[in-house]
Amino acid sequence: MPENKFILEMNNVSKDFPGVKALDDVTLQVRPGTVHSLMGENGAGKSTLMKCLFGIYSPDAGEILLNGQKIEINSSRDALDQGISMIHQELHPVPRRNVMENLWLGRFPVKSVGPIKLIDDKRMYQDSIALFEDLGMDLDPHVLVGSLSVSKIQSIEIAKAVSYQAKVIVMDEPTSSLTGTEVDQLFKIIQSLKSRGVSIIYISHKIEEILAISDEVTIMRDGKRIGSWLASELTTDSIISKMVGRDLTQRFPEHHNIPGETVLRVEGLTSPFSKAFKDVSFDLRQGEILGIGGLVGAQRTELIEALFGLRTVSSGKIFIKGKQVKIKSPMDAKKHKIALLTEERRATGIFPVLPIVENTVMANMIRYASPYFLLKQLPMKQDVQQKIARLHIKTPSSETQIKNLSGGNQQKVLIARWLLTEPEILMLDEPTRGIDVGAKFEIYSIIADLVQQGKSIIMISSEMPELIGMSDRIMVMCEGRLSGILEGKNRTEEDIMHLATKFMV
Amino acid sequence: MKTNNATNANRVGSFFFQYAIYFVLVFLVLGITAIDPSFWSINSLHDILLQSSTRAIIALGAAFVLITGGVDLSAGRMVGFAAVLSASMLQIQEYSHRFYPGLPDLPLWVPVLIAIFVGLLVGLINGVIVSRFSVPPFIATLGSMVAVLGLNSLYFDMKPNQSQPIGGLRPDFTSTLGSGYIGSGVYSIPYIVIIALLVAGLVWVIFNKTILGKSMYAIGGNIQAAIVSGINVKRVLLYVYAAAGALYGLAGVMEAARTGGATSSYGNMYELDAIAACVVGGVSTAGGIGTVPGVLVGVLIFGVINYGLTYIGVSPYWQLIIKGLIIIVAVAFDIRKYLTKK
Ligand SMILES: Nc1ncnc2c1ncn2[C@@H]1O[C@H](COP(=O)(O)OP(=O)(O)OP(=O)(O)O)[C@@H](O)[C@H]1O
Ligand SMILES: [Mg+2]
Numbered sequence: 001m002p003e004n005k006f007i008l009e010m011n012n013v014s015k016d017f018p019g020v021k022a023l024d025d026v027t028l029q030v031r032p033g034t035v036h037s038l039m040g041e042n043g044a045g046k047s048t049l050m051k052c053l054f055g056i057y058s059p060d061a062g063e064i065l066l067n068g069q070k071i072e073i074n075s076s077r078d079a080l081d082q083g084i085s086m087i088h089q090e091l092h093p094v095p096r097r098n099v100m101e102n103l104w105l106g107r108f109p110v111k112s113v114g115p116i117k118l119i120d121d122k123r124m125y126q127d128s129i130a131l132f133e134d135l136g137m138d139l140d141p142h143v144l145v146g147s148l149s150v151s152k153i154q155s156i157e158i159a160k161a162v163s164y165q166a167k168v169i170v171m172d173e174p175t176s177s178l179t180g181t182e183v184d185q186l187f188k189i190i191q192s193l194k195s196r197g198v199s200i201i202y203i204s205h206k207i208e209e210i211l212a213i214s215d216e217v218t219i220m221r222d223g224k225r226i227g228s229w230l231a232s233e234l235t236t237d238s239i240i241s242k243m244v245g246r247d248l249t250q251r252f253p254e255h256h257n258i259p260g261e262t263v264l265r266v267e268g269l270t271s272p273f274s275k276a277f278k279d280v281s282f283d284l285r286q287g288e289i290l291g292i293g294g295l296v297g298a299q300r301t302e303l304i305e306a307l308f309g310l311r312t313v314s315s316g317k318i319f320i321k322g323k324q325v326k327i328k329s330p331m332d333a334k335k336h337k338i339a340l341l342t343e344e345r346r347a348t349g350i351f352p353v354l355p356i357v358e359n360t361v362m363a364n365m366i367r368y369a370s371p372y373f374l375l376k377q378l379p380m381k382q383d384v385q386q387k388i389a390r391l392h393i394k395t396p397s398s399e400t401q402i403k404n405l406s407g408g409n410q411q412k413v414l415i416a417r418w419l420l421t422e423p424e425i426l427m428l429d430e431p432t433r434g435i436d437v438g439a440k441f442e443i444y445s446i447i448a449d450l451v452q453q454g455k456s457i458i459m460i461s462s463e464m465p466e467l468i469g470m471s472d473r474i475m476v477m478c479e480g481r482l483s484g485i486l487e488g489k490n491r492t493e494e495d496i497m498h499l500a501t502k503f504m505v
Numbered sequence: 506m507k508t509n510n511a512t513n514a515n516r517v518g519s520f521f522f523q524y525a526i527y528f529v530l531v532f533l534v535l536g537i538t539a540i541d542p543s544f545w546s547i548n549s550l551h552d553i554l555l556q557s558s559t560r561a562i563i564a565l566g567a568a569f570v571l572i573t574g575g576v577d578l579s580a581g582r583m584v585g586f587a588a589v590l591s592a593s594m595l596q597i598q599e600y601s602h603r604f605y606p607g608l609p610d611l612p613l614w615v616p617v618l619i620a621i622f623v624g625l626l627v628g629l630i631n632g633v634i635v636s637r638f639s640v641p642p643f644i645a646t647l648g649s650m651v652a653v654l655g656l657n658s659l660y661f662d663m664k665p666n667q668s669q670p671i672g673g674l675r676p677d678f679t680s681t682l683g684s685g686y687i688g689s690g691v692y693s694i695p696y697i698v699i700i701a702l703l704v705a706g707l708v709w710v711i712f713n714k715t716i717l718g719k720s721m722y723a724i725g726g727n728i729q730a731a732i733v734s735g736i737n738v739k740r741v742l743l744y745v746y747a748a749a750g751a752l753y754g755l756a757g758v759m760e761a762a763r764t765g766g767a768t769s770s771y772g773n774m775y776e777l778d779a780i781a782a783c784v785v786g787g788v789s790t791a792g793g794i795g796t797v798p799g800v801l802v803g804v805l806i807f808g809v810i811n812y813g814l815t816y817i818g819v820s821p822y823w824q825l826i827i828k829g830l831i832i833i834v835a836v837a838f839d840i841r842k843y844l845t846k847k
Contacts, residue, residue: 308733310733330732330733330735331737334735340733347729347730348727348729348730348733350727351722351723351727351730352726352727352793353726353789353794354722354726354793358719358723361719362720362734363734363735363736365716365719366716369716373716374714374715375714377714417734
């Protein structure tokens, strides 16, 4: 059989959802043994295209060719059988089962004992070990998946894909919750996959990553394919202008913050759990952006969730405008005009089946309460419409269920939710995760605006450029403790990394 | 891959799925009428509405709880307790076996409010157990279901009644909350239908226009996100179970008035009928989804089955089988609305 130029071709694929043309005549051609990246703004249709490939959606028009042969994919099972695997944007492991059971789920090796078929644990273990070694992964097949980091769970998914003899592996924003070293690890795995002739379709909003790992890049906008280029022909700026359709000269908005008096003061905050945060003290001033840096596991999320009343503290004091306060629940936090955009959009953010309107006003319904308990519908709708416009949320209407929005647009709805509460202190946990460059700039502008109006921001971020570009001060944590606060303009990524690993042995 | 024709077929299909339960109702009515054309009459409509009114109020109570992602098994036994309580205080003076021999005639609203209040109280207790002590709703209300039956039986067994069926109810009671109607002939509407409609209207307003309603959907949709949004989850659950209890109380009173009596076995298994009507009407047992019109249609479907199948002479055993199938089929269809596969 002659080698085909392309291992996978998706030709002229279209897909409509009620009110949206999610894909409009999109073509994607992937060469064997290469990394082909897919880029585009939030809602451009990247995930939808991949879901069509993986049998989750059936396209309205278009064809899929594998190795030059036209194939029908009607279910994920079909896709897997044909050698197409997908690492989803949101992972769904079975947390209470161990690594190898997750790996071989649905196709456990069996041995026959007389007429009965039993699961062959020993073979399953050996097969797992062999697979992990082959891919250079360090995983224990007996560990419970629930206790593993996102990156390890992802590794399991990749190993699973390989064990299905996948020829094409789709990775939808695989690095959105990985740390720097974990990303390096992933890239090593990708290289080894490439060398076996596996092709990767790689979706990400991180341009540096795309340029580092890809061979080719296809860019989409509004459900259409803009074009495909060799990665070597592209630069950060050219990618951005192709994606957004205009030039974006700055990554961060101009902002000159003049921090005022202290609005929040935290003294010796300590968690009752020994592995969590210990003895953390800091100040937050009015009109200031305080960045929090550190590695995953530094307990940054735990710290600000405690400030928001979601976690208990065993000792320590919190002062707001000089007065000591007790924050035992998010309700208390809201009373003190504190807001928190949580890290886990799916688990603690969105109400999947509810419309955007409800999702937007949920933290702030009291604002629309009238006497006789009725909600004032009109102002509610107007405020939501205004937020949709202000944050450029891409949606057919404000009545659309939020689960039908693209990942990045869901994030914007959550930001809108907290903006509506008009907080004095806005805490953001990885606010731009999964958000495209254009929208990131918008979000930074919103943050800058708020600070201009005298609000204060605490921002956890694992993206160094974002921390450095936006924060007035950067507080770095390591293993639950404060390892230092960086001030002034001349902070570097090295400074942050140095502090982030300060207490590590 | 699919062509554009297929897309149109999909659209028709999805329209069908969207309104599947309404089609079921229409098909049922048409089917029964085809077998016996005399079914198509104002009389049938009256009877079905009469029977469905109490059921609708119970189902609306159940919907409160289901939407928050819970379930309330105490509904049926609450109905029974409220029926016995109200009936015991509303017998005519001349009746030979009065529950309270010396009791003077109370104003109608006093026993009615007592029964509703007791329902509310039990609901509050359910709410406290669920929200403060984090007992799963299934278990909490299973417990209260059993306990309420015990309470009701104790009350019913008090001297001098000693578990005699309570009869001889006052005509003002059986008329106002039971068989009475305004208008005449073809243009008459039973009072209890009006009450059910008023309750449905009120519940619709609560579900759609109040903070409580939106919070209920939020809790059912994603309780973690509701907590993070600063919704007072415990308080909302308390209100929800209390409101449900009050509705069961009202339904119990109406059940006593409609049937002209009460025993401690009243309301047996009504909770399952209510849940069935809700799920057939598109309420998700996983929480977060459900509408008042949906619930009402669900109740009507069962009303039509009960009345219509008896009307055309289907045996009660077959009726059970048909009901069971309808629950499964209707939900299987309804679920398609929410499947991700498009
Ligand atoms: N199940 C659905 N029902 C209705 N609309 C949908 C559905 N899934 C996606 N869409 C819409 O299709 C468009 C493309 O969404 P998609 O998730 O593919 O975007 P994306 O490029 O992956 O964006 P992101 O970078 O934010 O993840 C969006 O406008 C989205 O609202
Ligand atoms: Mg996506």
